[in-house]
Each structure stands twice: as structure tokens, then as C-alpha cells.
Amino acid sequence: MADIVGHRKSGLIAIALLAANLAAAVVLVRSARAALGETADSVRVDRSALHGELAASSHRDFTIQRISTPAGIVVNEYVSGAGTVFAVSWRGPRPPDLSKLLGSYFAEYRDAAAKPNPQRRHLRIQTEHVVVESGGHMGDLWGRAYVPSLLPSGVSVEEIK
């Protein structure tokens, strides 16, 4: 199964290919449940995929589920009182697997990020459904993503750190 540091391609023989396809299918099913816009349950899926430690902290209008990986990547998932992940943030020596963390919003982000960007070394992507911002420099990269329509009332964007 895929993980953040060691996705291994299978060998050449047919059985190995079949096994790889099955594994990929399992990952796809899990991705469909993962993170942004999904339920708090998906945080555990992300924790497992990232091989991370999980810690929770409660705030007035939301809970932060923090995943810390052995590679020094920290991911925060912001969960509303209704149990929906409305934002994620990250910081580390490299970006985490955003195809998992952004879930169904990933393709929208990836397509927008591929377009020419007059900002060099900062990224601010605003699509129809999601906002993704990232900054930093080599070895210390951070970012945040949120779904404006899912922000609980009373929560400001500045609280997503």
C-alpha cells in the first residue's frame, strides 16, 4: 500500500501487477473517505497513511486533530462540531500527500496549481470550492487548505494555522 515515503512499484510478472492493482484499489476506496470535506473518521485513515502520532486539542468552535510523522511533517485537521473536516494545514521538510489530505478537492487544486503563477515561491489557489495557500522555502514548507462553504460560523480563516 502506498505511504508517504516508500511507494514501491511492483515487479513485472502478472500476479505482482494484479496485486498492485488490488492494493491501488484499496487506496482509492480509502482516498474517497479521506480528509478535507469528509468526516472526522477520515483523520485516522490519514494518520495511518502518514505513519503519524495523533493528538487532539479542543478550541471554541472546532477540534484540531494533529498528526506528527517520524519524518517531521505535522498535519493539522480542523474538525467542526458537526464532525466535518473543514480545513487542513501542514508544515515539514516536504509537503505531505495532498492527494489524500485534500480528498475530492485534490484534482481541482492540482489543475489550478499547474497554471502559470506570477507569484514565485508563494502559492494562493482559489477554485470554485477550495482555497489552498502555501509558502516557506526548501526544507521548511507549509500550507493550508480550507473549504469556505464548510467553515463553521464564527470561525475566521486566520484561525487556520
Place this chain on the structure above:
Amino acid sequence: VKLAGAAMVLIFIAALCAGCGGGGGGGGGNTACSAPAMGTGNVQPIAVNLGPVGNYVNGVFTSVKVCIPGTSKCRTVDDVLVDTGSYGLRILNSQLKLALPHQTDKGGNPVGECAFFVDFFTWGPVDTADVQIAGEIAPDVPVQVIGASGFPSPPSDCTSVGTPAFDTLAALGAKGILGIGVFAQDCGTTCESTGPANPGLYYSCPSSGCTGVTAEAAQNQVQNPVPLFPSDNNGVIVHLPAVGASGSSTACGSLLFGIGTSSNNSLGNATVLTADDFGNFTTIFKGISYSQSFIDSGSNALFFLDSATSGIRGCANAPGFYCPSSSLRLKAQNMGANSASRTTAFGIANADQLFSTGNAAFNNLGGTNPGAFDWGLPFFFGRKVFVAIDGQSTPGGPGPYWAY
């Protein structure tokens, strides 16, 4: 170093340009420094212009000579971005046109790297080269060749971050990136480890396809070439002239090697701001501390905070940039881990108006960056910025630090 007569003339012209650029002001249009020639000694000409694609606002470029190790088979590549926000030399294969030897891992397979920048990643083999900049020569330097033909495609661990692979001149806007920030290599000890503690930048890449993360010793990682110079190797100085409020079509300056190693690179009265383990310091703005701040010549604006926090409105045409109705004079305090601090004034003008000038060099271009200050290229105009490398001793104490 043998120099042909023509090259000598070019250097003479570049030196003239560097001397006359200090006054700043409107568009100079001096083509003599649009493609800086190779310098001499520890002084390398650099130039701010729109770059080889003609669309790079606030990019600063220079030339780098790359040779097959121990031979005279070399290529001088111009339009290489000078980047204090990264570590190591990366050059587009399409511009290098030189078959450098691949570095191999313990299994004898070529090593590939995905190097993550904020807005893209670069993918390609780690090759070995002799690297010359001005009169300084670093032998056997691990460098990255971007977009190498015939090399396996990037692993899914690289593409799953969502940013694009920049492997063409059109995408990169430069022919390469010269990473000369405060660290000696682009990853450090974590990439030496095996298992989940390795962040996964280096891969074992037989021709059939990359098979997984490889533990990469620090000295084999892509290296900032400066510490590998025989002398003038403890850091660099980036020196650019001042520019006027509406920018300039070009700005010509110098990249000096060494800090306090020669008569031309003394620290003087610059304030030393010691960097933390990530290469960051603290910027204090309107009474609030932002501890993930840094200086980055590869960032093309002063990227800081957001409209809600800074009170500066965004642009109608240039998303992510600031567009105040009239130009702002602001100040912030930069404080190092050594508690030394320096108050710094900066200006922010309307980015839509700046872009409409068609100029390349702006000292007052600003944009958003929630939670931090990224002191990009605008910060460098009219300053000498000292970059001391981690673990190196200097008259201002050991690196890593920034000083200005």
C-alpha cells in the same frame, strides 16, 4: 583561469554596469548585464531582468560553468536563478547539453531526486560536476539535472503533492537554480535515515523505473557549491543597487563569495540575525511576532500575512499580490535567534500598476503569505545581504545567519 579577450571585455562592461547601477531610478535597459558573464576572483556579476522566457518579474540571474569532473568538457549556462531560499545547483538538461556522470546508490542504480519548492518540484538524476562561478571552483559537486531524457518518471510520492514538475524552460522561467542559502545541502541528516523517518526526496532509479526511497548520505545530497570552494567558502553576499518607485527594466549587481575572507567582503556594521534549525528568524510587525520568517532572493515579492491581518487590499488583476490605493511605507523588526534585531523599512505599491510598467525589478512588490514574512527579492535592492552557511565560521560568528 584563462580568459578570452571577448570575455574580458564583457566582464569589463559588467563591472561598469555594476558601478553605475547604484543610483537606481527608472528603466535602464542596459543589455550589457542581461546575461552576466563569468566574473573573476570572488565576484560574480548578477542581473535582475525578465529572464530567458521574458516573464520573470524580480528574478535575479547569473552564469554557472559546469564541467564533467576532471575534464575540460564544460558548458557555461547563463540565466540561472540566484536563490537564497534553496540549497544546491539544479540545471535543465535541455540547457546543459553535457553528459554528466550519474551518482549511483549502494545497489549501483542511479539516484533521482524530487526537490520541493513552494510552487513546483524539480525531478531528475543526481549527477556529479565540477562547478565554477567567478574564479571559484568546486570539484565533484552533486547537482540535479532537471528533465533528463531517458530518466524514469517521478514516483507517485512526488506527484501526490499536487504541484507541477517544472522541467522546461517555459515552466521554470530560468535555465537552472543556484541554491546558495544558509545550508550546505538540500535535506540533511533526515535523508540519511531508512524507514519512515526519511522524508523521501532521494530515490533509487534503475532504468526500469524508480523503486523507492534511498538513504542518501549528506555529502552525496545535492550540495550548495559554496562550502566546497577551496576558499571564500563560508557564505555569500548578494549586492543589488537601489531601484526607483516604479521599478527598473534591469538591475545589475554582484554575488560575492566569502564573508570576511577578503578585502571586498567584510561584514562591516551589518547586524547578524542567527537563523534557527529551519533557516528562519522572527519578524515583528505591529507588535506581533512571526517566527517562520526568512530572506529569499528566489521569492519575487515581499510575501507577508494576508489582507485581513495586514490591512492591505488585494489586487483586481494579480491574485495574491497587494494593491494599496496609494503606496505604503511600513516597518518591521527582524530578530535573530541570537536576540539581535534590526528595524527595517519597506514599501508596498500597487502591484497591478507595477506590472503594467513592464519593468522587471521592483523594491515595493508585495503579496500574501499567511502567518509569516518572506523577505523576497524586493528586500535586496540597495542592500548587501550576507548569507552565512550552517557550520561555517565567520567574523560574525558561526552560520547559519543572515546579516544586513
